[in-house]
Amino acid sequence: xxxxxRSIAETEQAVQERLGGFELQREQMAAVANIHRAxxxxxxxxxxxxLRPHDLTWTGFVxxxxxxxxxxxxxxxxxEEAGISKGTLTGIARTLESRHLVAxxxxxxxGRRVLLSLTPEGEELMERLFPVFNAEEAFVATPLSAExxxxxxxxxxxxxxxxxxxGEERRRQLLDGRDLAPRRSGRRSRR
Amino acid sequence: xxxxxRSIAETEQAVQERLGGFELQREQMAAVANIHRAxxxxxxxxxxxxLRPHDLTWTGFVxxxxxxxxxxxxxxxxxEEAGISKGTLTGIARTLESRHLVAxxxxxxxGRRVLLSLTPEGEELMERLFPVFNAEEAFVATPLSAExxxxxxxxxxxxxxxxxxxGEERRRQLLDGRDLAPRRSGRRSRR
DNA sequence: CCGGAATTATTTGATGCCAAACGAGAGGGC
DNA sequence: GCCCTCTCGTTTGGCATCAAATAATTCCGG
Numbered sequence: 191x192x193x194x195x196r197s198i199a200e201t202e203q204a205v206q207e208r209l210g211g212f213e214l215q216r217e218q219m220a221a222v223a224n225i226h227r228a229x230x231x232x233x234x235x236x237x238x239x240x241l242r243p244h245d246l247t248w249t250g251f252v253x254x255x256x257x258x259x260x261x262x263x264x265x266x267x268x269x270e271e272a273g274i275s276k277g278t279l280t281g282i283a284r285t286l287e288s289r290h291l292v293a294x295x296x297x298x299x300x301g302r303r304v305l306l307s308l309t310p311e312g313e314e315l316m317e318r319l320f321p322v323f324n325a326e327e328a329f330v331a332t333p334l335s336a337e338x339x340x341x342x343x344x345x346x347x348x349x350x351x352x353x354x355x356x357g358e359e360r361r362r363q364l365l366d367g368r369d370l371a372p373r374r375s376g377r378r379s380r381r
Numbered sequence: 382x383x384x385x386x387r388s389i390a391e392t393e394q395a396v397q398e399r400l401g402g403f404e405l406q407r408e409q410m411a412a413v414a415n416i417h418r419a420x421x422x423x424x425x426x427x428x429x430x431x432l433r434p435h436d437l438t439w440t441g442f443v444x445x446x447x448x449x450x451x452x453x454x455x456x457x458x459x460x461e462e463a464g465i466s467k468g469t470l471t472g473i474a475r476t477l478e479s480r481h482l483v484a485x486x487x488x489x490x491x492g493r494r495v496l497l498s499l500t501p502e503g504e505e506l507m508e509r510l511f512p513v514f515n516a517e518e519a520f521v522a523t524p525l526s527a528e529x530x531x532x533x534x535x536x537x538x539x540x541x542x543x544x545x546x547x548g549e550e551r552r553r554q555l556l557d558g559r560d561l562a563p564r565r566s567g568r569r570s571r572r
Numbered sequence: 573c574c575g576g577a578a579t580t581a582t583t584t585g586a587t588g589c590c591a592a593a594c595g596a597g598a599g600g601g602c
Numbered sequence: 603g604c605c606c607t608c609t610c611g612t613t614t615g616g617c618a619t620c621a622a623a624t625a626a627t628t629c630c631g632g
Contacts, residue, residue: 204450215515217530218522222423224537229420230464231544232413234620239552245565249588259395265611271392273421278589280612285587302597302610324406329551331409333539339408345533346415348524353422360520361430374436375616376591425590440618456581469619471582476617493580493627566586567621574632583624594613600606 225346232330240323244315249274251323253282254291254308258316262307264297291315416537423521431514435506440465442514444473445482445499449507453498455488482506 205214233248241251249272256271257263263271269279283306286292291312297303308316331339396405424439432442440463447462448454454462460470474497477483482503488494499507522530 201450208450209511212512212515215519215522217527217534218519218525219515220534221522221525221530221537222518224534224541225416225420225423227464228537228540229416231541231548232416235544235548235552237620239555242564243562245562247588259392259399266609273418274588275590276611277591277613281588297610300598300610304611320400321403324403324410327413328406328409329547330540330543331406331412332547333543334409334412334536336408338536339412342533342536343408343411343415345525345529345536346412346419349419349521350415350422352521352524353426356520356523357422357426361426364430371434371436373433373591373616375589375614377593377614379593428590438617465618466620467581468583468621472618488580491580491628495581564586564621566584566619568584568586568623570623576630578627578629580627581625584622586620588619589617590615592614594611596610596612598607598609600608602604 221345225349235330236323236326240319240326244319246319249278249282250286251319253279253286254312254316255320257292257306257308258313258320262295262305265304265306268306286312412536416540426521427514427517431510431517435510437510440469440473441477442510444470444477445503445507446511448483448497448499449504449511453486453496456495456497459497477503 236251237248241248246254252272252274253268256268260267260271265279265283266276268283269276272279274282283292283294287294290309293307293309295305295307297305334342427442428439432439437445443463443465444459447459451458451462456470456474457467459474460467463470465473474483474485478485481500484498484500486496486498488496525533
């Protein structure tokens with residue numbers, strides 16, 4: 191039966207056959223796999239519904255959101271809240287600045303730091319856009335009750351917390367002395 | 382107190398103040414936001430623990446995984462299972478092929494199609510790598526019981542299903558006649 | 573069989589994304 | 603003042619990513 195997507199049951203069956211010999215952490219595997227399926231699906235829907243008319247990417251929107259909620263903020267803190275690296279933020283902020291949605295200002299006391307804030311244009315955009323965005327968030331979560339949404343959010347938060355608290359330690363243990371191979375990509379040393 | 386990450390409670394407080402005037406779908410918003418936080422955190426941990434020693438990216442691993450479980454498969458189906466676009470798969474497959482982990486073969490009956498499969502080298506890698514990967518999946522899910530993992534997975538699956546079943550229809554309705562502005566990026570017509 | 577419609581993978585262009593290197597500035601000790 | 607170190611944001615390099623355009627092939631009606 192070609193052309194049909196495989197069902198969850200079929201996949202689990204195939205996995206079981208393939209992994210018969212392994213000690214499989216089945217439930218955890220299912221959770222992790224579905225986090226990514228869901229994240230990709232939700233992101234794509236929101237980009238193609240609420241965001242596309244304003245020519246915003248997901249990440250661009252998140253950065254605007256952070257600035258909208260928190261007001262003027264230092265870049266490191268925006269990157270942290272938005273869940274992206276500071277290097278990525280530099281690029282996003284440049285894009286948003288070029289579209290006059292975000293302003294960049296030097297820190298009054300520390301020449302290294304930079305403050306980001308929404309322009310009036312950016313504020314106005316968020317006031318119009320947020321209700322639309324939130325409506326789509328509600329749409330994707332339609333099959334879940336409010337309580338189920340909270341359960342879901344709590345479970346996910348626990349995973350994030352686990353990694354924040356123990357992730358680094360764990361990675362150190364796994365390396366166990368050996369040093370991590372450098373990423374294939376990334377800036378090279380001059381030497 | 383500069384330099385400290387904002388707590389969930391602080392964020393919710395700030396959101397409430399900022400959004401006092403809006404009809405806010407609070408639970409759904411929390412769920413969607415945390416899906417992305419968790420997805421990014423998990424992906425980063427796995428890339429920097431299990432995958433980095435083998436110089437694999439997340440997506441590269443997922444593609445290998447799909448081929449490992451399902452065996453030889455057509456590209457469209459691999460892209461579907463891996464949750465990426467077929468254009469992206471072309472690039473990933475090229476990378477994996479250059480590292481002799483994946484082989485590409487023409488479809489015996491249809492010259493347009495291409496079949497992907499693991500090389501023996503790729504099989505061997507997955508046999509060694511999967512247990513390590515699965516152990517890290519278990520690690521990130523440590524705070525959750527097996528049953529909670531399943532609940533989480535089910536909730537996420539429901540969201541994915543919602544979008545698969547009703548996403549396209551919804552986007553059509555939202556547009557309501559107007560045609561979607563083209564993406565800023567993407568190939569341009571010759572005209 | 574011929575020619576247009578449909579289907580398939582690839583190419584293209586712009587952006588996102590990370591980690592590591594880098595440069596500019598701050599801060600402390602002497 | 604002068605280092606030396608630390609801490610910022612930015613740059614860099616290599617992939618990943620999508621959607622639309624395109625090329626290659628098959629399918630179908632006549």
